[in-house]
Each structure stands twice: as structure tokens, then as C-alpha cells.
Amino acid sequence: MNRFRRPTVRVSRPRPSDAISGLVTALFSIPEGMAYASIGGFNPVSGLYSGMVSTLVGSFFARTVLMVTTLTSAIALSAQSVLSQAGLDPHDVGNIAMLTVAVGAVMLFLGLLRIGAIMDFASSAVMTGFTAGIAVQIVAGVIKDVTGYTPDAHNTVMKFVDAFAHISQWSVHAVLVALATVAVWAVFRFIKPLESYATLIALVVVTGVAAVIGTDVETVGDIAQVPNSLPPFTVPDLSAFPDLLLGAFAIALVALAQAAGISAAVPNPDKSRPKASVDFSAQGAANLVGGFFGSLPTGGSLSRTGVAVSAGAQTRWAGIFAGIWLILLVLIAGSAAQIIPMAVIGGLLFVIGFELIAGRWADIVLVWRTAPLSALAMVITFVATTQIPLQDAILVGAASSLVLYCVQAARAARLVSLTDSDGDWYVGDAPATLKPDSVTIVHYSGVALFAEVPRITEHWPRITDDSRRAVLILSVRTLPDVPSATMQKMLKAQADTLRANGGRFMLAGVSPVFMDRISKSGIAEIVGHENLFPATDQVFGALDDAYEEAVRWLDSRPSS
Secondary structure, three states: OOOOOOOOOOOOOOOHHHHHHHHHHHHHHHHHHHHHHHHOOOOHHHHHHOOOHHHHHHHHHOOOOOOEEEOOHHHHHHHHHHHHHOOOOOOOHHHHHHHHHHHHHHHHHHHHOOOHHHHHHOOHHHHHHHHHHHHHHHHHHOHHHHHOOOOOOOOHHHHHHHHHHOHHHOOHHHHHHHHHHHHHHHHHHOOHHHHHHHHHHHHHHHHHHHHHHOOOOOEHHHHOOOOOOOOOOOOOOHHHHHHHHHHHHHHHHHHHHHHHOHHHHOOOOOOOOOOHHHHHHHHHHHHHHHHHHOOOOOEEEHHHHHHHHHOOOOOOHHHHHHHHHHHHHHHHHHHHHHHOEHHHHHHHHHHHHHHHHHHHHHHHHHHHHHOHHHHHHHHHHHHHHHHOOHHHHHHHHHHHHHHHHHHHHHHHOEEEEEEEEOOEEEEEEOOOEOOOOOEEEEEEEOOOOHHHHHHHHHOOOEOOOOOOOOEEEEEOOOOOOOOOHHHHHHHHHHHHHHHHOOOEEEEEEEOHHHHHHHHHHOHHHHHOHHHEEEOOOOOOHHHHHHHHHHHHHHHOOOOO
8 A cells, every 4th residue: 555645635616605704814814924923023924925825725735624724823933933043044035935845844744654643742731831831922022012112131031021120111102002902802802793803803993093193103014015916936045954954843743733623623514534644734735835935834723713614614715715815915905014003913912822821721720630740741831932942842841741641651550450259350459479379360550661660560469489389360451562671571570480489470361463572572482372362352351261271270280
């Protein structure tokens, strides 16, 4: 079978509601895209370009058909961090194009290999901490826009301290415009029919009022010119690729982790099952193509997808129309975006930051109250996100999650005794020692992780000088097919010790893969093939067989 088989793309007929949804999504993409690019320190126009070709291509190939692929706050901040850490100019279009293409290549590679399970390494607790940290980063990143004061500190927390220590230097006009933006947004947020358009309305209303009264605040036009034209064709700077590869992988992980929750939150209207690996490939294709047309790295956006769905999206054409509409809007009236005050964008980003916290608040409370180790992973990721580069923070979070999982798994491992009574098996505590001329059955409940073996060893029945002709049966039916090397050493030690005392050590419920592993390591030869009982379709079938053999063996030999 061809492992790299091209996935099938189902393209249904577009519907009128998809065209309307695409227009609303495109209009929403103007403020949000420019805002996200701004917090990453990029030209706000790049945020517009990120919602054009990338969105169109991503929607065409995605298996989660309503998913909108575009720039997100986490991706923007991660991209800026990667470029800066690599010593590359984040304003150089060649560097941006190379980073976007590299992220696309990583996503496409993971998708073609069908490694959708890679997202399991970024747990819900880690993503909750990461999202909360991103929210703080967003708010810290727009302090200049909403106050007119530029903090000298580079540390996220110290930016707040620095800003509040210099309130006297804040711009009254910038603060009032930002507060007005939040106020208008809040008013329309509570009007149910207009709830989805609150951000767009706040942008238009406050920008219009500021333009009419001539407010003295910085505008988009003061930072960059927005041409009424298609995004320019950009050639990636290939010399930057080696410096960006590791960072591209981290950004891809961030983007894919964010997109992973979309399929669960927004199921396909036709009830077809989404596939994470196909969505990986779709986002990869979006970046590979978008990188040549001025786009920053992109990924599945839950907020933009939510806008599309609330506006009536029914098929993948909603996302395709969103890209087409945005291209047309920029062609016709792109320069009008130059009058948007940066304080308006800053106010909207304040809202987005607090919405991110509110959206994850239930998860934060749940993790904090019910899962102490997961809560620790969440806190570690949150702190890392606010203190170190984002592409490192997500890796730190994933690593801490894996370490804490190992700790939790080791603690959960148990060794219990199984006792036969009238054909039924009863669970109890493992005996302290093995009795002579008797059969002892223990069941290993765990994942055979190396870290849990010392804990299991502590509860293992001791083999004393009096444990002559003792038979120990270990039930391994629920263990993973690939036992750790540490566990195999333990099995060897038990087999050798029991044999030296004239007893037998048996394994019951051995799966074919488990059998293959211990055969290759030589453990099967040491235990003895006559002491290995393969798993059967009956849950305790192998255990019954092993027990019968143990009893027969003891009855056939004289007592000690």
C-alpha cells in the first residue's frame, strides 16, 4: 500500500449562505488579521494577506470542511519569536516567506506521514496554560497602542509594571479611543443578532468617529501603506532555511494544536469524519502556497471558524469565498484601512486576550480542582509562555506533560493477587512472600513503563529460602505489547530465582507482539516456552490454562 496516497477532496456545490458567510468572515478578517500581525511586530498588511490565498487553499483541502485557515495570535507571536531568535529581520519579506514555506513543509510532511497522534503530546492542560500565556502576551503586546507609552522592559510581566509606573506619560487620546472601542464592542456583544459582528462594528464605528473629530492618535497608515492591489509575489530567502527549520517545527506544533480542537467543536455538516492528518496536509498546502503571496504562517483558527459558522457556513466553499472576498475588498478599498487608529486595534486585542482567558476558564478550573499533576503542567506552560520564546514554551509544556504523565503512570501501577473460588477470580493484595508447594497468581496493572518497575518490585512477593517448589503466575494480558527493558530484566530475575528454588515462573495472557519481543531479547528462553501461555479470546482463558498446569505440576512432584 502506498503510504503517501493523495487524500480525496470532496467539493460540493456552493450555497448562497456560503457566499454570505465568506463575506462576513472576510470583513472580520480585516481588523483581526491586522491586529494579530501588529502584536507580532509585523506589518499589519501581512495580516490581511494571511487571510487571502492561504485561507482559500486551506479550505479547499481540509477534511474538517468548515475550518478557516488563517493567522492567529499564537502563530503571530511565535513567528516573531522564531525570527528574532534566529537573528533574522522580522520585517524582511524574504525571511517571512521562507518561514511560512518552512512551516508549510513541516505540516505537509507530518500530514503525509499521517502522524495525527503527534498532537497527543500537547495535552489539554498544556494548551490551556499556553492559551492563557498567549492572552497575557497579547495584552502586553498592545500596551503601546492603547496607552501611547512604549515600555522599556522586554519581559512580559515587567511590561505591565513599567507601564503602570509611567501612567503620567500615557496618551489621553489613545486611552479614550481604546476604551471607546471596548465599550462599543461590549454593547453590541450583548445584542444577540449582532453578537458575531461586535468586533467589526466596533472597528467601523470608532474608526469613523475618530476620523470625523480628528483624534490625535497613531493610525495604520502611519505604520504601513495598504495598497489597492493583490498581494505581491514573494520569493523566499533560501539562505535563512537552516536557521528557521527548528522554529518552523515549533510553530507548526502550535498551529496544529490550535486547529486540533476545531473538528470537535465544529463537526462536518454532512456527518463525515474529519482526519487530523488530512487537516495537517491542508494547512501545510496553505502555507506552502501562501508563503509566496505575502502571508505569515497560518493555521486553523477557531475564532474565524466560529464567525463563519455563525454567519451560515454550510460547506468548504465558505472558507474559499472568505479568501476571494478579502482579495476583492482589498482591491476595491484596501487603502481605506489606513485610517484605522492603532488604539482601536489595541482595544480589540484587549478584548481578544480576555476572551481567550474566558474561553478557557472552565478548563482552568477543572484542571486545577481535579488533576494536580496536570495543573502543574498547565502552570509550567503558562510561566514558560510569558517568560521564554513561544516556540520553546510549547515544547517545554509538551515535555513537562510527558514527564508528569510518566510520574502519574508510575504511581498508578499496581500488583494485585488473583484467587480462584468456584471458577471465579477474586482480587486482593499481593502476598508478602511466596508459600512453598503452592500456586500464587498476581496481576500486573500498568503500562510497563521503566519508571513504574521499582514501585512494582516493592510489592512483589518475596522469594525466601522457605519458598521451595513455589509457582508464581504473572498475568500480563493488559500490559502493552512492548515491555520496557527494565521490566524484562525484572522478569528474568524472577525466573532465575524461582528456578533456583525448585519452582516455576509463568506468564499468562502473552500477546503475539509481547511474545515476539521477549523471544528476541532471550527472556522467553530463560522463562521457558512451556511457561508462556498465549492470550486467548476468553478473558481468563490463558490464566485458567496456566493455573491448571501449575496444579498438575505440583501434584506430580513429592512435597518438600
